[in-house]
Amino acid sequence: MKDIQQTYMVSSVAQVNATYFCLTLDAPALAKQVKPGQFIHIKVSDGFEPLFRRPFSVYRAQKGRVEIFFEPVGRGSKFLAEKKKGDTLDVLGPLGKPFTLPGKNVKQVVFIAGGIGVAPFMMFSDRLKGHKAEKILLYGGRTKAHTFAMNEFKKNGVKTFVATDDGSVGIQGRVSELFPKIDIASTTMMYACGPKPMMKAVAEFAKEKGLRGEASMEEIMACGLGACLGCSIPTTKGYRTVCHDGPVFNLEELIFS
Amino acid sequence: MNISVKIAHSVFPNPVTVASGTFGHSEELYAAKEVKCLGAVMPKTVTLHAQEGNPPRRICETPSGMINAIGIENPGIDRFIADKLPKLKKIGVPVMVSISAHSEDDFALMAEKLNAAGGLAAIELNLSCPNLQKKILVAQSAEATAAVVKRVKAVSQYPVIAKLTPNVTDIVEIAIAAESAGADAISMVNTFAAMAIDVHKRRSRIGNFTGGLSGPAIRPIAVRMVCQTAPRIKIPIIGMGGIATTNDALEFLIAGATMVAVGTYNFVNPKAPFEILQGIKAYMKTHKMTDIRELIGSIQR
Numbered sequence: 293m294k295d296i297q298q299t300y301m302v303s304s305v306a307q308v309n310a311t312y313f314c315l316t317l318d319a320p321a322l323a324k325q326v327k328p329g330q331f332i333h334i335k336v337s338d339g340f341e342p343l344f345r346r347p348f349s350v351y352r353a354q355k356g357r358v359e360i361f362f363e364p365v366g367r368g369s370k371f372l373a374e375k376k377k378g379d380t381l382d383v384l385g386p387l388g389k390p391f392t393l394p395g396k397n398v399k400q401v402v403f404i405a406g407g408i409g410v411a412p413f414m415m416f417s418d419r420l421k422g423h424k425a426e427k428i429l430l431y432g433g434r435t436k437a438h439t440f441a442m443n444e445f446k447k448n449g450v451k452t453f454v455a456t457d458d459g460s461v462g463i464q465g466r467v468s469e470l471f472p473k474i475d476i477a478s479t480t481m482m483y484a485c486g487p488k489p490m491m492k493a494v495a496e497f498a499k500e501k502g503l504r505g506e507a508s509m510e511e512i513m514a515c516g517l518g519a520c521l522g523c524s525i526p527t528t529k530g531y532r533t534v535c536h537d538g539p540v541f542n543l544e545e546l547i548f549s
Numbered sequence: 550m551n552i553s554v555k556i557a558h559s560v561f562p563n564p565v566t567v568a569s570g571t572f573g574h575s576e577e578l579y580a581a582k583e584v585k586c587l588g589a590v591m592p593k594t595v596t597l598h599a600q601e602g603n604p605p606r607r608i609c610e611t612p613s614g615m616i617n618a619i620g621i622e623n624p625g626i627d628r629f630i631a632d633k634l635p636k637l638k639k640i641g642v643p644v645m646v647s648i649s650a651h652s653e654d655d656f657a658l659m660a661e662k663l664n665a666a667g668g669l670a671a672i673e674l675n676l677s678c679p680n681l682q683k684k685i686l687v688a689q690s691a692e693a694t695a696a697v698v699k700r701v702k703a704v705s706q707y708p709v710i711a712k713l714t715p716n717v718t719d720i721v722e723i724a725i726a727a728e729s730a731g732a733d734a735i736s737m738v739n740t741f742a743a744m745a746i747d748v749h750k751r752r753s754r755i756g757n758f759t760g761g762l763s764g765p766a767i768r769p770i771a772v773r774m775v776c777q778t779a780p781r782i783k784i785p786i787i788g789m790g791g792i793a794t795t796n797d798a799l800e801f802l803i804a805g806a807t808m809v810a811v812g813t814y815n816f817v818n819p820k821a822p823f824e825i826l827q828g829i830k831a832y833m834k835t836h837k838m839t840d841i842r843e844l845i846g847s848i849q850r
């Protein structure tokens with residue numbers, strides 16, 4: 293446990309735009325170990341309120357630092373938004389099953405993200421800089437305030453397409469309406485993270501086109517370690533824990549009710 | 550300093566263990582010193598046949614606590630013995646196994662299978678799981694509790710622990726019934742029947758509709774129950790319910806528990822049992838105690 297439970301120093305907390313925050317930890321060991329799609333499980337306060345840790349995907353891991361990208365939606369994430377440089381956080385991680393890296397034969401990688409679900413793809417695209425495949429991000433957000441500078445993705449050689457509910461950036465509509473924008477190849481790998489209806493649309497699209505893909509799922513978590521069986525979701529193999537068997541699952545394994 | 554404790558003929562190096570259903574994380578972690586220091590390990594309850602568990606949501610957070618309705622998801626006793634037990638034994642600390650069944654026959658059959666598996670420190674009878682679709686739980690009836698305990702005692706080569714539900718009018722009566730039927734120890738308490746409602750959706754926040762409350766919120770009630778029961782029985786008590794810190798564990802020991810189990814708080818701080826063990830030793834040193842028995846049941850009445 294020495295390795296996976298550590299106290300790290302916060303090196304910065306920044307509000308990125310109207311909606312999102314970025315929190316950076318000084319965490320060399322973690323930065324070295326973590327793989328794209330894995331998450332960290334953070335004790336956001338001392339004492340029993342809130343009781344559970346909160347899970348966050350690793351957004352970036354470089355130069356001994358680990359960043360998370362989040363939206364303060366409730367108590368736990370608001371505590372994090374209020375952290376200051378020099379505060380310490382008790383962190384479990386890296387946890388969970390990472391994305392499968394695309395093989396050399398993969399000619400095209402498509403990231404499909406809804407809202408905050410974009411978080412794991414920044415690190416993923418950092419790690420794919422040397423990969424020859426065409427890289428595409430289809431990003432859907434509620435409004436302009438829920439999209440954010442796509443420049444970082446562009447720097448990583450990722451082509452970006454945006455859809456918003458109100459049409460304030462990109463096309464107006466859902467991410468799935470961006471699917472026709474991509475010229476898929478038979479080796480295309482799809483990676484999705486976002487709200488359930490979006491994931492369902494991706495799974496259906498992948499099935500129709502016979503593409504391989506993975507999705508990173510969310511569920512409320514207690515332990516994050518596969519101990520409580522509290523975060524289970526139905527899959528074609530029976531109930532599986534999001535924290536330990538996932539959060540990344542094969543698209544065809546998932547059951548959307 | 551002697552901190553070892555006994556349940557019947559089984560000896561435990563120290564009184565700190567884990568509550569069933571809250572331990573059994575990623576097996577990679579079994580090698581950690583925080584696991585090897587435990588007085589015993591207690592995996593999640595197993596049943597005769599595999600159970601897939603309840604539909605999500607299975608857990609929700611409540612003030613200083615949580616509600617769960619996992620539904621005893623487990624691979625069934627045969628696969629447990631074949632796949633999980635060897636890894637638990639390899640940790641190198643005493644292993645207790647928790648079992649639950651729908652009939653006395655099934656309890657006895659499972660006890661026989663565990664006899665054949667060998668090498669356990671005790672078996673715990675989960676008589677108190679509130680998550681199965683039955684109107685009354687075994688541990689809500691003194692007679693039913695006694696009957697199951699008696700049946701398992703007749704076949705088990707290991708000490709038998711009866712785990713009780715707090716969802717009763719008088720838990721002391723049930724504990725006495727279990728002792729009279731031959732139980733070697735009492736585990737108390739399991740979770741409190743509870744629910745939480747999402748007011749926006751006007752739905753239960755738990756897929757199973759109701760669940761069991763655990764965590765720091767229940768600790769004062771659990772301590773009261775242990776303190777009431779301890780003077781009325783001779784067999785040891787494994788005390789649990791909301792233990793998070795050394796002081797919490799000390800409350801249970803002083804109230805009369807021989808062992809203490811960390812449950813829900815393992816999810817928050819997996820090192821909690823280890824820290825509590827260090828804390829108990831430090832407390833004994835400060836209070837110049839040389840034997841854990843000086844601490845157990847030392848409440849001033």
Ligand SMILES: Cc1cc2nc3c(=O)[nH]c(=O)nc-3n(C[C@H](O)[C@H](O)[C@H](O)COP(=O)(O)OP(=O)(O)OC[C@H]3O[C@@H](n4cnc5c(N)ncnc54)[C@H](O)[C@@H]3O)c2cc1C
Nearest residue numbers: 346347348349361362363366367368369411510511512539
């Ligand atoms: C593997 C994983 C990775 C995640 N990565 C990120 C990330 O990179 N950035 C980010 O902003 N969020 C991420 N989340 C979601 C994040 O964990 C929740 O938003 C956070 O726990 C909410 O806590 P809170 O106390 O702020 O909200 P609460 O007050 O607890 O709840 C507010 C709302 O969020 C919902 N919620 C609570 N916990 C979760 C959860 N674990 N998953 C989904 N919904 C939840 C509740 O149902 C409620 O509607 C991730 C979740 C998982 C499981």
Ligand SMILES: Cc1cc2nc3c(=O)[nH]c(=O)nc-3n(C[C@H](O)[C@H](O)[C@H](O)COP(=O)(O)O)c2cc1C
Nearest residue numbers: 568569570594617675738739763764790791812813
């Ligand atoms: C997620 C979860 C799963 C549990 N599963 C079991 C179980 O399988 N068998 C059992 O006897 N008790 C089970 N329990 C009850 C605990 O063992 C313990 O009795 C109870 O939670 C009170 O202790 P705590 O407040 O420290 O958690 C479970 C509790 C939780 C929170």
Ligand code: FES
Nearest residue numbers: 514516521523535
């Ligand atoms: S959160 Fe406990 S098993 Fe996933």
